[in-house]
Amino acid sequence: MHKPVMSAEVIEGLAVKTGGRYIDATLGDGGHAQALLEAIGPTGRLLGVDRDAEALEQARSVLWDWREQYVEARANFESLAEVASTHDFLGADGVLFDLGVRSAQLDHPERGFSFMQDGPLDMRMDQRQDWTAADLVNEWTESELAQVIWRYGEERAARRIAAAVVARREERRFTRTLDLAEVVELAVGGRRGKTHPATRTFQALRMRVNEELQAIEIGVRSAIDLVRPGGRIAVLTYHSLEDRLVKQICNRHVGQWQSLQAGGQEWVGEQPQLQRVTRKPLVPSVAEVRENPRARSAKLRIVERMKT
Numbered sequence: 001m002h003k004p005v006m007s008a009e010v011i012e013g014l015a016v017k018t019g020g021r022y023i024d025a026t027l028g029d030g031g032h033a034q035a036l037l038e039a040i041g042p043t044g045r046l047l048g049v050d051r052d053a054e055a056l057e058q059a060r061s062v063l064w065d066w067r068e069q070y071v072e073a074r075a076n077f078e079s080l081a082e083v084a085s086t087h088d089f090l091g092a093d094g095v096l097f098d099l100g101v102r103s104a105q106l107d108h109p110e111r112g113f114s115f116m117q118d119g120p121l122d123m124r125m126d127q128r129q130d131w132t133a134a135d136l137v138n139e140w141t142e143s144e145l146a147q148v149i150w151r152y153g154e155e156r157a158a159r160r161i162a163a164a165v166v167a168r169r170e171e172r173r174f175t176r177t178l179d180l181a182e183v184v185e186l187a188v189g190g191r192r193g194k195t196h197p198a199t200r201t202f203q204a205l206r207m208r209v210n211e212e213l214q215a216i217e218i219g220v221r222s223a224i225d226l227v228r229p230g231g232r233i234a235v236l237t238y239h240s241l242e243d244r245l246v247k248q249i250c251n252r253h254v255g256q257w258q259s260l261q262a263g264g265q266e267w268v269g270e271q272p273q274l275q276r277v278t279r280k281p282l283v284p285s286v287a288e289v290r291e292n293p294r295a296r297s298a299k300l301r302i303v304e305r306m307k308t
């Protein structure tokens with residue numbers, strides 16, 4: 001199992017208390033969940049959510065010793081409000097989101113996330129979903145493809161890549177990840193620097209197939225609504241699109257004080273009101289990045305629901 005990213009900072013940032021009730025909205029392999037369970041002690045409770053059945057299975061064995069205090073739910077965190085209500089976690093003390101895919105999803109080529117190892121063009125986090133990356137790549141129009149690659153991958157060569165994909169699929173449909181990675185690499189014009197030329201395109205397809213930004217928007221908003229006043233939310237992101245969105249959602253609830261013409265000030269923002277626990281996002285230590293390259297791009301934002 002890979003070490004959870006910024007685990008100490010997450011526990012400290014959430015101000016985890018003995019006997020508390022916490023939600024891990026992205027259970028993955030259960031690394032952060034284990035740290036949370038250790039911190040809440042025998043009287044605390046944890047709800048672990050993931051949309052990937054393999055993640056839940058893996059976490060179950062890691063968290064076996066805490067089975068009396070731990071409840072799992074297979075769900076998209078988009079439905080966090082409903083899941084929390086079902087399991088009696090409304091008014092929780094804190095919620096953690098550790099976004100993106102787990103390392104095992106990337107390491108298992110049969111899940112179709114990797115452009116380094118060959119696998120089916122799949123990319124579904126939840127394998128009950130009835131469409132895959134192959135459907136997107138083979139069926140969507142050239143302009144739809146270009147838009148996805150541009151919007152979710154921030155890839156400057158999006159149009160060129162979309163045109164190359166459409167030209168190739170007229171001869172033969174795409175079914176494998178490496179096949180697509182090669183076409184993208186050619187369209188981008190070969191390798192430059194350390195990053196694989198298909199990185200952004202694969203990120204874009206993954207985000208669209210799993211509707212990740214929509215889930216973040218709804219999930220983080222639900223977490224803000226459901227934590228108790230004084231409760232905290234911690235979000236770990238791994239690229240700028242995710243981080244920007246999380247920042248925007250939080251800013252709306254942090255709001256701002258505006259001067260009134262008649263004198264005094266009024267707070268303008270969305271309820272419930274939040275305050276930032278850290279002004280800037282936290283980043284991992286040099287030592288952690290050296291030990292765990294996956295942590296390299298991590299940013300941790302922590303907010304607290306105001307006690308009104």
Ligand SMILES: C[S@@+](CC[C@H](N)C(=O)[O-])C[C@H]1O[C@@H](n2cnc3c(N)ncnc32)[C@H](O)[C@@H]1O
Binds near residue numbers: 005027032100
């Ligand atoms: C980076 S991993 C979490 C790793 C975990 N914190 C650990 O310590 O092992 C992200 C996990 O979130 C899950 N996930 C991503 N988006 C999700 C969503 N919208 N709803 C539920 N789970 C999601 C993925 O399936 C993956 O298992």
